[in-house]
Amino acid sequence: MKNGFITFAACLLVACGGGGESASTPTTPVETPVVTVPTQPQPESTALKDNEVAMTTEFNQFATYLTQLPDKTAQFKGTQIFIKVYTHDGNALYLGKLHSNLALSLHLPNHIKSVKIDVFSSDPQDPQITEEITL
Amino acid sequence: MNSTISFAFLAMLAGLPTTAFAELESVMLRDNISQGYGMINLFEVHRSSKTSNPINGQTLQAFREQHGGILAFVVDVNEAANGTEKASTQGVAVAEANLIFDFSGTKITCSKFTTNTASMLALKGQTARTEYPTLLGATGSNLITPSTASDLYGTDFSAMLRLKLDNEACGVTLPSLSNVTSAYLEVRFVDTNVKLGDPEAFYDFSNGPEDIAIISIQDVEPVEKLQAGVEEAPLVIAKSQVTKTVDAWSYYPSDNNFYVVSYEDKYPNKGDYDFNDLVIGYRVGLGLVYNESLRQNEVTSIVATGYMIARGAEYTHDWYLRIPTNTPVSGTVTKNLFVENTAEQVANYPQLQTINGEINIQVLKNTKQMMAVSGSPFVNTVPDQALVLGKKFSLSVNLDTPILLSEFSAPPYDPYLHVIPTNFEVHLSGFQTQISSSANFGADSQFKDENGFPYALIFPDDWYPPYEGTDLGNAYNQFLNYTISPSSSNETWYLSPKDGEVNTISKAFWNW
Numbered sequence: 001m002k003n004g005f006i007t008f009a010a011c012l013l014v015a016c017g018g019g020g021e022s023a024s025t026p027t028t029p030v031e032t033p034v035v036t037v038p039t040q041p042q043p044e045s046t047a048l049k050d051n052e053v054a055m056t057t058e059f060n061q062f063a064t065y066l067t068q069l070p071d072k073t074a075q076f077k078g079t080q081i082f083i084k085v086y087t088h089d090g091n092a093l094y095l096g097k098l099h100s101n102l103a104l105s106l107h108l109p110n111h112i113k114s115v116k117i118d119v120f121s122s123d124p125q126d127p128q129i130t131e132e133i134t135l
Numbered sequence: 136m137n138s139t140i141s142f143a144f145l146a147m148l149a150g151l152p153t154t155a156f157a158e159l160e161s162v163m164l165r166d167n168i169s170q171g172y173g174m175i176n177l178f179e180v181h182r183s184s185k186t187s188n189p190i191n192g193q194t195l196q197a198f199r200e201q202h203g204g205i206l207a208f209v210v211d212v213n214e215a216a217n218g219t220e221k222a223s224t225q226g227v228a229v230a231e232a233n234l235i236f237d238f239s240g241t242k243i244t245c246s247k248f249t250t251n252t253a254s255m256l257a258l259k260g261q262t263a264r265t266e267y268p269t270l271l272g273a274t275g276s277n278l279i280t281p282s283t284a285s286d287l288y289g290t291d292f293s294a295m296l297r298l299k300l301d302n303e304a305c306g307v308t309l310p311s312l313s314n315v316t317s318a319y320l321e322v323r324f325v326d327t328n329v330k331l332g333d334p335e336a337f338y339d340f341s342n343g344p345e346d347i348a349i350i351s352i353q354d355v356e357p358v359e360k361l362q363a364g365v366e367e368a369p370l371v372i373a374k375s376q377v378t379k380t381v382d383a384w385s386y387y388p389s390d391n392n393f394y395v396v397s398y399e400d401k402y403p404n405k406g407d408y409d410f411n412d413l414v415i416g417y418r419v420g421l422g423l424v425y426n427e428s429l430r431q432n433e434v435t436s437i438v439a440t441g442y443m444i445a446r447g448a449e450y451t452h453d454w455y456l457r458i459p460t461n462t463p464v465s466g467t468v469t470k471n472l473f474v475e476n477t478a479e480q481v482a483n484y485p486q487l488q489t490i491n492g493e494i495n496i497q498v499l500k501n502t503k504q505m506m507a508v509s510g511s512p513f514v515n516t517v518p519d520q521a522l523v524l525g526k527k528f529s530l531s532v533n534l535d536t537p538i539l540l541s542e543f544s545a546p547p548y549d550p551y552l553h554v555i556p557t558n559f560e561v562h563l564s565g566f567q568t569q570i571s572s573s574a575n576f577g578a579d580s581q582f583k584d585e586n587g588f589p590y591a592l593i594f595p596d597d598w599y600p601p602y603e604g605t606d607l608g609n610a611y612n613q614f615l616n617y618t619i620s621p622s623s624s625n626e627t628w629y630l631s632p633k634d635g636e637v638n639t640i641s642k643a644f645w646n647w
Binding site: 045046047048049050051052053054055057059060061062064080082083084086087090091092093094095096097099100101102103104105107108109110111118120122124127128130 | 219255262263264265266330331332333334369370372381382383384385386387388389390391392394405407408423425430431432540541545546547564581583586587588589592593594595606607608609611612613614615616618619621623626627629
């Protein structure tokens, strides 16, 4: 890294001055001071051209999840049981017939930590089950 | 023996009026189904119809007898608007269909109908799903009928709608239609809860209008053999005559989102890190069938759709999408390329390609020619330039033999660039080169520069490309921090670009 990352980290360790909101006139009450301690050192320049990263660094904005679809087939009378797996904003990830022990592979933006499922059948007497699955 | 003669012969054997049978051709009707509803006058022929004879009661009776006691219609579904609807598959659901006959003041309504497909759908304002009959179709299906005199010849009419005329359907014994003084077909589509996404968004009726024709018996087989739009439609329940269904679709990243892949094309030299030399949005759907004996899903078909979003490069490129598998695959690919903001294909498309070994498809050729602004090498990457729509593409892959889903690599697969002036390939980090004549064939699978940064990155579709020469890390000042130390507090870094450093070309614009 050239080499703002390390320099800035060292600066934090010795509590040297400089810009930033925490160094300006405090607006929080004295009796309840708020001290922001970054858990990770921050680079001075955020430009890629000013920095280096390890060759092993990954740049994934998506995560892969392998999961087993819940086996709800026993709860339905209908011969054709369907499942929709979808995000909280309604985008379908998997849509079709549900079979026992069916594996599911999802590839989702990193911030998505759960999905929803609807299970339903072609039998009008059957209910529609909606659940949330935490990934 | 041609089909017209054969039907005349059959009619003669059945003691029916042979002249009526021999002259019966499918006829496109004047009225259509608009915004989910149609009251179609069966006596009014469309102005573009090839028929020179009006439809009257005798004609309807002849159609009735020809079809063994029912009246059959075919619909040109025209709904490529919402959900996963596109040119190659579109659908609506039918809430009701009635035939209303007037026999000199006596009205008889027949209300039983069938379609070849159905789906499970929630009505507007509801979430619980029930089964509804559906109509499916495709733009450009180009139906070939036995007779060129048929109004269906060379058209996109695709979805059968059969109306029963028995006592149960009509409440009474329906007399001969020869004496009917007026006849209407009333059709109402299901108003689905599109907010739920697919399948409801797919089977909505937001577009249209749908043309409708009364179909002759000889045209039924080609319509049902074509099964236009069936294979790629979501949640299809086959009712009859339908074989091209899949059990499920798995969408990556979803049915309504795209991967946005962006490239630095100066490889192997360091680029300027603006990651806009080529920006493409794409998504992939895997059509699955369940293997009962293995108790696993197999992939039988693949669809991919995408758009050119931006091109900030002097170089031109070809763009490929490879979907790696552990098992050799064979099949055919249909490649579609659409003129901007239309359903019309570019000249020489669609193109067919045979797959033998692996799914490795050149999707875009000569990107500089495909997306250009006069006087500038840059498109959608510089300020003060009007936004430009890019080409849309779609791929349909039909595998000769289903392959276990577990044999497919994980998404986002291998979207790669062949930079024509340098002859270098640029892949996501970790993928092997593919073009035997490329300058780096077999030489690299890391695709990272001396500072450890890749030449290709995948983003969610709400990411905006930086302006020309703007370092990605300057456009998004949390990107580097997230890369070095990812945490839940900064994983949506791409939603916070710096003002004036990115082109805010939204999905709503480029996903036309």
